[in-house]
Amino acid sequence: MLSAAALALQDVLSPPFRGVMVKSLALTIGLLIALWIVLVWFVASWVVLPWAWADMAVSILTGIGLVIGLGFLVAPVTALFAGLFLDDIAELVERTHYPADPSGRPLPIIRGAVTSLKFLSVVLLVNAIALPLALFVGFGFVIFLAANAYLLGREYFELIALRHKDAPTARRLRLSNSGTIFAAGLFIAGVLVIPIVNLLAPLFATAFMVHVYKQIAASAPS
Numbered sequence: 001m002l003s004a005a006a007l008a009l010q011d012v013l014s015p016p017f018r019g020v021m022v023k024s025l026a027l028t029i030g031l032l033i034a035l036w037i038v039l040v041w042f043v044a045s046w047v048v049l050p051w052a053w054a055d056m057a058v059s060i061l062t063g064i065g066l067v068i069g070l071g072f073l074v075a076p077v078t079a080l081f082a083g084l085f086l087d088d089i090a091e092l093v094e095r096t097h098y099p100a101d102p103s104g105r106p107l108p109i110i111r112g113a114v115t116s117l118k119f120l121s122v123v124l125l126v127n128a129i130a131l132p133l134a135l136f137v138g139f140g141f142v143i144f145l146a147a148n149a150y151l152l153g154r155e156y157f158e159l160i161a162l163r164h165k166d167a168p169t170a171r172r173l174r175l176s177n178s179g180t181i182f183a184a185g186l187f188i189a190g191v192l193v194i195p196i197v198n199l200l201a202p203l204f205a206t207a208f209m210v211h212v213y214k215q216i217a218a219s220a221p222s
Helices: 002-012 015-046 052-072 074-097 109-136 140-161 167-176 178-192 197-219
Strands: none
Touching: 002 015, 002 074, 002 197, 015 074, 015 197, 074 140, 074 197, 140 167, 140 178, 140 197, 167 178, 178 197
């Protein structure tokens, strides 16, 4: 697991990844900024107080709250972009580290988009529940980390596995290695909670899961 994480980090920082990295960062930052602008406008338009000092206090608290909230939204944004860049990143990793293995098949565009959108809705729901717990309950952060570890580990593994296996086989492979995949998800969720670094989460998660998949596939019975 540690060796897979180290290889993924090396991959993300390598020259072949720079083009995908720039596109991923631009889209992630752009979407987060757009969300922040919309939410600030909504609060400013609908929350009007008769006292200037109260308006100022609400504006400051709203800004702080939105920064924290958007930090938690990196996980759903990562889920959304998984389907967009997964094939490009996975192909680079496979070509660099596993040239002798059969190449993975790119996911059909519609299937990848539908899978990502379905997964995005689940991640949004789980994080909507986990965010208040993380802010107001002592063990909320643990719930947030565990929920995202399970969801992201499951999503990324199945998307990578589907490049090589049919859907039932990919699902069986995931279920029979659920502990390993959850541990891999913890690595991804850990990256998500590190400010700035979490912007690279889609690239790291995809490269990392390619290595994890290769390790699992190599040890799976024929």
